[in-house]
Amino acid sequence: MxxxxxxxxxxxxxxxxxxxxxxxxxxxxxxxxxxxxxxxxxxxxxxxxxxxxxxxxxxxxxxxxxxxxxxxxxxxxxxxxxxxxxxxxxxxxxxxxxxxxxxxxxxxxxxxxxxxxxxxxxxxxxxxxxxxxxxxxxxxxxxxxxxxxxxxxxxxxxxxxxxxxxxxxxxxxxxxxxxxxxxxxxxxITDGHDLSLNLYSTLPRRPEDRAFLQYVNGAYTLMSGSKINARITDSLPTNVRKLRQQLIDDGELVGRGEFLELMRDIPFSKPSPASALVKGRSSTGYMDWVRETDNKPLGTILGIAASGTLSDDPAQ
Incomplete structure (x- = not known):
C-alpha cells in the first residue's frame, strides 16, 4: 500500500x-x-x-x-x-x-x-x-x-x-x-468518482428564463446568475420560503422585473429544495432539473424513479 x-x-x-x-x-x-x-x-x-x-x-x-x-x-x-x-x-x-x-x-x-x-x-x-x-x-x-x-x-x-x-x-x-x-x-473530490452534470430548470410560464444547477458526485450547487420565479404559491415548502426571504433580505436575491436573480452560489443537499426555490412552488427536483445537452431529467440520468412525470409543456 x-x-x-x-x-x-x-x-x-x-x-x-x-x-x-x-x-x-x-x-x-x-x-x-x-x-x-x-x-x-x-x-x-x-x-x-x-x-x-x-x-x-x-x-x-x-x-x-x-x-x-x-x-x-x-x-x-x-x-x-x-x-x-x-x-x-x-x-x-x-x-x-x-x-x-x-x-x-x-x-x-x-x-x-x-x-x-x-x-x-x-x-x-x-x-x-x-x-x-x-x-x-x-x-x-x-x-x-x-x-x-x-x-x-x-x-x-x-x-x-x-x-x-x-x-x-x-x-x-x-x-x-x-x-x-x-x-x-x-x-x-474526484477520487473514484467522475460524474459531473450541468443542469437547468425553467421558470413557470417563462421557458426562456432559466436557473442552473451543477451536480458533482452527489453535491448540488445552485449557480449565481440563476433566475428565480418572482411569484410564489402556497405549496412552496416552509423552510424554502424562509430561505427565499432570507436571501432577499441579505441582498443575495435581487429583483429584475419579471424575475429575481441569484447573486451567489448556494450548495444544496438535494435537488428538490433547489428547484422549489427556483419555481416558487413544491417541486420534484429529479424531474424538474434536466441536463443542458439533451434535456434528460436528472432522475433518469441517476436511475432514480421519481414520482410524477416531466411535462412536455415548458410553461408548466
Whole structure:
C-alpha cells in the first residue's frame, strides 16, 4: 500500500437496545470525543449517560419533506444531563445529536466556541438546512492552542455527522475533516468518482428564463446568475420560503422585473429544495432539473424513479 493511498477511518456505533433505531453512541478512531444520538423517545434515556454530565455541544434536527430543508438548532451546555429536565425544547425534532468528550478536557469555553463555529458553518450552507437559533451564539475567546485543538474536534464532528448521513457541509468542509485532506481538493473530490452534470430548470410560464444547477458526485450547487420565479404559491415548502426571504433580505436575491436573480452560489443537499426555490412552488427536483445537452431529467440520468412525470409543456 502506498503511503499516499487513503486508508479510511473507523466509526464505531454502539446500539443500546434490540431495535437498531434505539439510542446510539458513536465514536471515531483516535478521538476522545463521543456522540450520542437517537429519536425523541430516547432522549430521557440519553440523559442517564454519565458523559452527558460534562460540557456538550448538540444539534436538534427536524426533518422535512423531500423538497424542503431540514431545520436545525445548535446549542451547548456545561451539564447536558440537566439541560432539558424542566425547560421546553426550542424546536420540535425527530433526531438529536449530542457531542461531548470521554474525558474532562472539554470545557464550557470549548463548547461555546464549537457552538458558534458550527452555527456559522451551517448558516453559510443555507441551501442545506435552516438554522433555527434566533440569535448568533456568543462563542468564547480561546488561547491559540485551544483553538487548534477545537478545530480538530470540529473536523471530527463534521466527519461523524457526514458518516451518519447528515449532508450539511460543503465539499471543502467535508474533505478537510478527512486525514487525506493534504491531497489537492480536486483529487479529493474526484477520487473514484467522475460524474459531473450541468443542469437547468425553467421558470413557470417563462421557458426562456432559466436557473442552473451543477451536480458533482452527489453535491448540488445552485449557480449565481440563476433566475428565480418572482411569484410564489402556497405549496412552496416552509423552510424554502424562509430561505427565499432570507436571501432577499441579505441582498443575495435581487429583483429584475419579471424575475429575481441569484447573486451567489448556494450548495444544496438535494435537488428538490433547489428547484422549489427556483419555481416558487413544491417541486420534484429529479424531474424538474434536466441536463443542458439533451434535456434528460436528472432522475433518469441517476436511475432514480421519481414520482410524477416531466411535462412536455415548458410553461408548466
Amino acid at each position: 502506498s503511503l499516499n493511498e487513503p486508508v479510511g477511518r473507523v466509526v464505531k456505533i454502539f446500539i443500546t437496545g434490540k431495535d437498531p433505531r434505539s439510542l446510539r453512541t458513536v465514536e471515531l478512531d483516535n478521538w476522545t470525543g463521543i456522540a450520542i444520538t437517537g429519536q425523541p423517545e430516547f432522549f430521557k434515556k440519553a440523559l442517564e449517560d454519565e458523559v452527558l454530565s460534562r460540557s456538550c455541544v448538540y444539534l436538534l434536527i427536524r426533518s422535512r419533506a423531500d423538497d424542503d430543508l431540514p431545520e436545525i438548532y445548535c446549542g451547548e451546555s456545561d451539564d447536558f444531563s440537566q439541560r432539558y429536565t424542566n425547560s421546553k425544547f426550542p424546536i420540535e425534532f425527530d433526531t438529536f445529536l449530542i457531542f461531548t468528550s470521554k474525558d474532562d478536557n472539554l470545557t464550557r469555553a470549548h463548547v461555546k466556541w464549537l457552538e458558534r463555529e458550527l452555527w456559522s458553518i451551517l448558516k453559510g450552507n443555507s441551501g442545506k438546512a435552516l438554522v433555527a437559533n434566533t440569535n448568533k451564539p456568543t462563542g468564547s475567546n480561546l488561547p491559540r492552542g485551544d483553538v487548534a485543538t477545537m478545530q480538530t474536534y470540529l473536523s471530527n464532528m463534521i466527519y461523524v455527522l457526514e458518516a451518519l448521513g447528515y449532508d450539511l457541509f460543503s465539499v471543502q468542509e467535508r474533505t478537510s475533516a478527512s486525514p487525506s485532506s493534504a491531497r489537492p481538493l480536486e483529487e479529493a
